[in-house]
Amino acid sequence: MILYNSSPVFMLSQMSCYRLQNILTALPACINITYCPQPCYFTFTSPPSNNSRVLCYQVKKMEAGHHDLSKVTVAGDPQLLQKKIDAVRLAGPSKLQVIADFDGTLTKYFVNGRRGQSSHGILKQGNAEYDDKRQALYEYYHPLEFSPTIPIQEKTKLMEDWWGKTHNLLIEGGLTYDAIKESVSSSAIAFRDGVVELFEFLEERDIPVLIFSAGLADIIEEVLRQKVHRSFKNVKIVSNRMVFDNDGRLISFKGKLIHSLNKNEHALEMAAPVHEHFGDGDGLINDNASVKERTNVLLLGDHLGDLGMSDGLDYETRISAGFLNDNIENNLVNYSKAFDVVYLNDAPMWGVVKLVSQMCSTVN
Secondary structure (H helix, E strand, O other): OEEEOOEEEEOOOOOOHHHHHHHHOOOOOOOEEEEEOOOOEEEEEOOHHHOOOEEEEEOOOOOOOOOOHHHOEEOOOHHHHHHHHHHHHHHOHHHEEEEEEOOOOOEOOEEOOEEOOOOOOOOOOOOHHHHHHHHHHHHHHHHHHOOOOOOHHHHHHHHHHHHHHHHHHHHHOOOEHHHHHHHHHOOOOOEOOOHHHHHHHHHHOOOOEEEEEEEEHHHHHHHHHHHOOOOOOOEEEEEEEEEEOOOOEEEEEEOOOOOOOOOOHHHHHHOEEHHHHHOOOOOOOOOHHHHHOOOEEEEEEOOHHHHHHHOOOOOOEEEEEEEEOOOHHHHHHHHHHHOOEEEEOOOOOHHHHHHHHHHOOOOO
């Protein structure tokens, strides 16, 4: 809220402190600026000749208000986490990249009190026969994906079979891009609060974001289009990409198959900037080699297996943040050992926004 002579003159929603820089640079040089972090507000005072008018800009604190992050944040080794934050900060933003899982990480686990849908789960082909066939594949292969008794090489082959058969059914069933749009429009899928602000913070600092997903890139892009209504020039999607004919009908898939056991930096050649598919040709991260030169990594995931997303990257410092959305009592010990910091109970993204702001703060 902006206050002038104690009266509100303009209202803003979900405006984070870091976004104030764009407003500050537009103010006249004669105005003095004072920052008070508790609570988060800025006071703008003009010279005495202008009757000492005061302009106050008050913003909802990211880590306070409706979300008490201290109750949903667990760091297994706080000293090690701080050491990593300091190392990333010292190297600077030019050495940092963010790798994020999509479903259950960038998106909410629960939507309106019910289990949210995944980017794969929302898809309806408009052909009930083929929807049923894909569901039957899910019911057969999904338990095998998480079986503790199947060797990894055998499980990898099973995942390749599952994904390959599913993709063939999408083609045979005549999937259209219009069906993707309709599926997203009617879906129960939503981004965590703070995701947009996180992307904007990183975009302003030219920090690439790689979204790794074993799902479908075209669906993820449509979710971004409908739920966020904008693109980000620093965001790339590493996922399975569809090829459509002139009538918008799926005819094939492009490149290497990406499934749940191989979504990592080895699949980076499959990535494409989101902005290319929004009609924006000026991307920041169209050079895979430059991404690989960024040797500090912030990894975001909601499964222990997501830690493998950085496989293939020769990183110096990796900070891993895990979202433990459900079954917390049984999984917290393992998550807190595996991830540097864990966010509980389907937490918003504000904790990560605070984390990256610490990683990108000015080195004294």
